[in-house]
Amino acid sequence: MTTTVSLREKYEAVIGIECHVELKTTSKMFCGCPNEFGGAPNTKVCPVCLALPGALPVPNAKAIELMIAAGLAFDAEIPAFSKFDRKNYFYPDMPKDYQISQFDMPITQGGVVNYWLADGEKKSCRLTRIHLEEDTGKSTHAGSGDGRIAGSTYSLVDFNRAGVPLMECVGEPDIRSADEAVGYLEALKRTFVELGVSDVKMEEGSLRCDANVSVRLRGAPEYGTKAEIKNMNSFRSVHDAIESEIDRQIAVIEGGGRVVQETRGWDEAAGVTHSMRSKEQAHDYRYFPEPDLVPLELDRAVIERIRATMPPVPFERFERYTETFGISVKQTTQLVDNPPLAGYFDRVVAIAGSPSVALNFVLGDLSRLANESGTPVAGGKVTPEALAELIALVDAKTINSKIAKDVIARLWANGGSAMAIVEAEGLSQVSDPGAIAQFVDDVLAANAEGVTQFKAGKENVLKFLVGQVMKTSRGKANPELVEALLREKIAAS
Secondary structure, eight states, X not given: OOOOHHHHHHEEEEEEEEEEEEOOOSBOSSSSSXXXXXXSTTOSOOTTTTTOTTOOOOOOHHHHHHHHHHHHHTTOBOOSEEOOEEEESOOTTOTTSEEEEOSSSOSEEOOEEEEEOTTOOEEEEEEEEEEEEEOOOEEEEXXXXXXXXXXXXXXXXXXXXXXXXXXXXEEOSOBOSHHHHHHHHHHHHHHHHHHTSOOOOGGGTSEEEEEEEEEEETTOSSOOOOEEEEEEOSHHHHHHHHHHHHHHHHXXXXXXXXXXXXXXXXXXXXXXXXXXXXXXXXXXXXXXXXXXXXXXXXOHHHHHHHHHTOOOOHHHHHHIIIIISOOOHHHHHHHHTSHHHHHHHHHHHHHHOOHHHHHHIIIIIIHHHHHHHTOOGGGSSOOHHXXXXXXXXXXXXXXXXXXXXXXXXXXXXXXXXXXXXXXXXXXXOBOOHHHHHHHHHHHHHHOHHHHHHHHTTOTTHHHHHHHHHHHHTTTOBOHHHHHHHHHHHHHHO
């Protein structure tokens, strides 16, 4: 179903995103079981995450530190006092039949996620909160019978994931399109990867998204009735599901119907959302303070220590690369999406300056060599110091771009110093007009027909002649001086 452009212009979408992100810790949230994806079912469990009688939870300090880092990255408030709560309802894949979560006193409150769209437009979305909780297990449903015959229909439960530390990022309804929703989620993913908060592998369920979608007449002050689309695990699914739901709600309203508040699923194959259940309210969960865990009192010294060790967030890099360095949005995104590569680039620029030259090497020759060898740029033998030295040689016109390509290939293979390679191999660029004039004379004598063609107006012949001089000089002649001398000698002949 695709709503006409005129109807899309008549209505405005209002979207709020909730996403669950598994934290990158060694152990689970409240026990010592390994926090690892995969493995044989029910092998990474213990009395605590199986909720056996008498087993008591103990909070994971690393998970709390990662939560603080996530909050600081988005300028959220980190209250001095926080607590855990029980969220009660029937969980078929949670042994306790309740979830340890946070309700009214989360670890982080407020904050803003700044992000950009594919065309470079900058946007922002406020955060309501980021709170910490535990993940559930995983149910697998099998069989085809009606359940009345033993073994015909059954469910299997794997509790390996139960108790994995999970943070829920709750955004305000500041998003107005599917493209903005994806941009917002990409910003979250980039930031969490940069901070080491999560690996954010959506195919492993490390990031799962819910979208609250409503529509209203454009310019109307009040919100429409929202529907929540649950458990989308790819950015494409998020985009397509939101687009479909916007069309559905507009069609309902235009048809004289009423949008009802409910939870809906996304049918990838059919390309439509479908009703699952009526939407619960917070009071339905019967939250109350978790009696087995003492409240958290967060030391400001710990918060400032975490703040002092944090790297630049991706949006800071985006603004610096595009606005200060003048790098395109596409190339900026390519760098930002690869934090080790962006860090390498930053170190090169800090030493050498010349961000445009550094970018050409990092995204050009170095990335090509990295792809061919399977070794990341930041993990290769070309250190930031060596590349900065090479850039200095190019800037000083000690070597030309052709020689630079040869030197960087040697550095990639063997490491070392760019200057040492240039000096040992005698690769310095020849800029003596007298020496170059001899190369030019030899090429002109051997290419009389080319000279005639150039005089007849075939300008592209000059590139061929320049190439011949560079070949004769083994690539060491200054190409700008070569072209100037060629023009001068041809004109005088």
